[in-house]
Amino acid sequence: MTDSTPDSAPDITPEPDARRPEQAAVSRRRLLGAVGAGAAVAGAAVGVGGTVLAGGGSSGSGGDGSGGAAGSQVVAFRDGHQAGIATPSQDRLCFAAFDAVPGATRADLADLLKTWTAAAEAMTLGRPVPGDAGDLNTPPDDTGEAVGLAPGHLTVTIGYGPSLFDGRFGLAARRPSALRTLPRLPRDELDPAGSGGDLCVQACADDPQVAFHAVRNLRRLAFGTLAPRWMELGFGRTSSTSPQQATPRNLLGFKDGTRNIDGTDASMMAEHVWIGDEEPQRWARGGSYLVSRKIQMRLEQWDRDRLGDQQDVFGRFKSSGAPLTGKTESDTPDFHARSGGQYVIPADAHIRLAAHENNNGLRILRRGYSYTDGIDPETGDLLGGLFFVAFMKSPEQFVTLQRVLGAHDALNEYIQHVGSGVFVAPPGLAAGQDWSGQLFG
Ligand SMILES: C=CC1=C(C)c2cc3[nH]c(cc4nc(cc5[nH]c(cc1n2)c(C)c5CCC(=O)O)C(CCC(=O)O)=C4C)c(C)c3C=C
Numbered sequence: 001m002t003d004s005t006p007d008s009a010p011d012i013t014p015e016p017d018a019r020r021p022e023q024a025a026v027s028r029r030r031l032l033g034a035v036g037a038g039a040a041v042a043g044a045a046v047g048v049g050g051t052v053l054a055g056g057g058s059s060g061s062g063g064d065g066s067g068g069a070a071g072s073q074v075v076a077f078r079d080g081h082q083a084g085i086a087t088p089s090q091d092r093l094c095f096a097a098f099d100a101v102p103g104a105t106r107a108d109l110a111d112l113l114k115t116w117t118a119a120a121e122a123m124t125l126g127r128p129v130p131g132d133a134g135d136l137n138t139p140p141d142d143t144g145e146a147v148g149l150a151p152g153h154l155t156v157t158i159g160y161g162p163s164l165f166d167g168r169f170g171l172a173a174r175r176p177s178a179l180r181t182l183p184r185l186p187r188d189e190l191d192p193a194g195s196g197g198d199l200c201v202q203a204c205a206d207d208p209q210v211a212f213h214a215v216r217n218l219r220r221l222a223f224g225t226l227a228p229r230w231m232e233l234g235f236g237r238t239s240s241t242s243p244q245q246a247t248p249r250n251l252l253g254f255k256d257g258t259r260n261i262d263g264t265d266a267s268m269m270a271e272h273v274w275i276g277d278e279e280p281q282r283w284a285r286g287g288s289y290l291v292s293r294k295i296q297m298r299l300e301q302w303d304r305d306r307l308g309d310q311q312d313v314f315g316r317f318k319s320s321g322a323p324l325t326g327k328t329e330s331d332t333p334d335f336h337a338r339s340g341g342q343y344v345i346p347a348d349a350h351i352r353l354a355a356h357e358n359n360n361g362l363r364i365l366r367r368g369y370s371y372t373d374g375i376d377p378e379t380g381d382l383l384g385g386l387f388f389v390a391f392m393k394s395p396e397q398f399v400t401l402q403r404v405l406g407a408h409d410a411l412n413e414y415i416q417h418v419g420s421g422v423f424v425a426p427p428g429l430a431a432g433q434d435w436s437g438q439l440f441g
């Protein structure tokens with residue numbers, strides 16, 4: 001893949017002297033007129049209709065706004081698969097789920113998805129949402145907080161929830177076969193207000209402001225069609241999706257992502273992650289199912305647990321990340337090894353229960369983030385955990401794993417699943433294509 005070197009982001013400074021309630025509709029019309037799917041992004045040096053835009057390498061480096069770094073901080077927006085799945089996971093996340101507002105029509109949704117495509121592509125390049133930046137009588141098309149920041153390897157990945165394929169938008173006949181609300185799983189205590197959604201947007205970047213800016217601007221463009229349902233900010237990745245990345249640690253202090261699927265391994269991705277020819281809905285092939293789970297951790301309780309028990313919970317050493325049967329992080333766990341009649345990796349250890357060796361070869365691509373919700377007003381405890389995100393060929397992969405984990409995992413003493421989502425992430429966009437045409441056919 002080739003790196004592009006976008007110009008530094010243009011100034012979008014005119015001070016608005018009038019803020020009108022119809023601002024969003026005006027902006028959306030202007031954006032469609034000015035850009036349109038497949039046309040050149042306003043001010044961009046690179047066309048969006050076919051030119052290879054960028055390499056997808058992410059080092060996790062922070063966006064420093066330096067023009068020199070920008071060229072290597074653009075992840076290709078158009079590809080066979082959406083960026084933000086197999087591409088290296090960035091350090092920061094902003095994830096939002098949206099619902100269609102009552103009265104929103106098929107035409108509204110189609111219009112919005114076209115607009116979102118152009119906006120997401122521009123922001124990925126480190127550019128503002130396109131439009132006429134000089135009109136003093138309408139609000140600026142871009143909210144402005146990413147001006148001067150580097151692209152930060154921004155990826156914008158969208159997904160459609162099962163509810164989008166009900167009767168409202170004439171999409172029932174286009175519902176991917178495995179897309180349905182997850183069944184109730186063991187120990188679930190889900191908050192409906194923090195679960196589900198008609199659509200989702202996963203924005204990942206090296207810089208939290210770049211990720212938030214992307215979601216905020218898509219939300220702004222959606223006024224009158226979609227309303228936000230829930231949102232999560234992730235401040236530290238808890239997985240590696242490329243062999244070049246060091247394994248990060250989760251909030252329990254353990255290396256997380258050691259035996260994740262490598263996003264550059266095309267055959268593993270085809271076998272476990274990408275929707276293939278088995279899917280009758282051709283438009284969804286090359287996409288993937290996204291399962292999100294907000295998993296609260298009992299951090300204070302964990303912090304009082306002894307090290308030996310913490311290691312038994314996972315079946316790995318805390319400091320090195322090696323399995324309890326090995327010496328280094330990359331050693332393969334030996335699930336048969338015993339000592340004094342007991343398994344070295346305990347029967348209820350997280351990795352024993354989750355390992356593909358013990359689940360008929362089943363694997364998922366994990367791409368989660370740590371989150372915090374501040375302090376529990378009732379107990380004074382720190383609130384935080386894992387915003388688990390995983391991609392897979394079918395949500396059944398998650399359901400199968402979680403049925404086992406929810407019933408037997410030693411980790412259950414320290415966690416609670418409180419939010420849930422399932423979405424189909426459509427395949428990547430070809431030159432000239434947009435999310436609207438792809439979904440509506
Ligand atoms: C249903 C799927 C999974 C949920 C939910 C889940 C929650 C969860 N996991 C950790 C921390 C770790 N998980 C690790 C490995 C691991 N986890 C899953 C699946 C789920 N985890 C899988 C498939 C695996 C790989 C197992 C293997 O093949 O060995 C590890 C070990 C290091 C690694 O391989 O990544 C850690 C640590 C937490 C904290 C958590 C919920 C809060």
Ligand SMILES: [Fe+2]
Binds near residue numbers: 350354
């Ligand atoms: Fe896990």
